[in-house]
């Protein structure tokens with residue numbers, strides 16, 4: 290199928306993209322979508338007490354459902370969630386599917402197999418619409434309501450890998466989306482495309498968007514176009530990436546944290562705070578920040594007290610935006626984003642190694658053995674290792690630091706950038 294698509298002329302590829310989009314449009318936005326969107330927007334007017342009460346009711350309902358319909362949970366007590374064991378990714382099997390659904394009716398998503406255990410997550414067609422309602426509710430926080438036009442710079446494989454000249458995008462007129470290829474990052478070409486299509490918002494991988502920033506800044510000066518907001522998702526958003534994207538596009542970044550397992554949703558509001566959605570999932574934070582999550586809405590495959598592999602820190606208080614969903618101080622990113630020191634400490638947020646560095650287009654940290662990190666750098670000028678070494682010594686102690694200079698940083702099969710690669714485990 291992919292080979293047939295890739296062999297088509299560009300106009301026919303656009304036709305194919307639009308044909309698929311028309312089919313998908315009903316699947317995504319028909320059925321229960323509208324009703325859920327209205328209900329979810331209503332939740333934004335509730336007090337925190339009301340939200341937490343509503344969440345407790347949903348948890349109770351979910352546990353009763355799971356005990357009755359999901360073989361893996363048979364015999365458990367629906368009374369006390371805190372007594373349920375933590376569910377590890379490798380433990381998930383077909384026994385976690387509800388007996389109420391026919392497997393052939395379910396849709397599925399796969400988590401990346403590049404690190405850890407691959408997993409297939411199943412969900413109903415109806416739940417797919419629920420998920421879309423959650424996404425559009427967040428978009429509204431940035432002033433871009435349902436069906437605002439957009440540009441997506443993420444893993445959409447709409448452009449054949451061997452294509453070397455623009456256009457590196459295809460226009461989907463049903464959803465008013467410019468589907469851009471994160472495998473073909475060509476800043477001047479994208480600047481011209483954004484100018485032409487003028488999407489209301491831009492959505493993408495932070496690593497892709499921060500490379501597109503500067504020409505867009507020039508474009509904003511000359512062509513007057515800037516998006517109302519930029520949404521980032523799928524990768525840990527690093528501080529320097531946020532700064533580059535906001536400067537480059539002249540718009541605020543709204544970070545979205547979600548996961549393929551559809552168990553936890555943390556989203557950034559206009560006031561710059563992260564809110565955890567109590568109507569999407571139930572989040573427990575262990576003492577070291579480990580996130581244990583329970584998705585509340587995917588009946589076909591309820592994941593209860595699931596260790597998602599990320600860490601976060603809670604934040605007390607209320608937000609000036611007026612929405613009562615609880616606050617999260619920071620998402621520390623995936624466990625794979627950490628370097629482990631010989632003494633066993635896990636060190637995250639290593640993007641700070643580069644805070645005083647110049648002439649770095651991109652960098653990546655690779656750990657192959659316990660006492661050494663390799664820093665790959667794509668440099669744009671006379672890069673100086675000294676400030677990075679000084680920061681590394683402060684954070685990582687005596688670990689050996691070796692620099693490797695490369696022309697580009699390889700992406701994963703899904704086109705994602707990974708800042709830290711741990712190969713020693």
Ligand SMILES: [Zn+2]
Nearest residue numbers: 558562608610
């Ligand atoms: Zn807020």
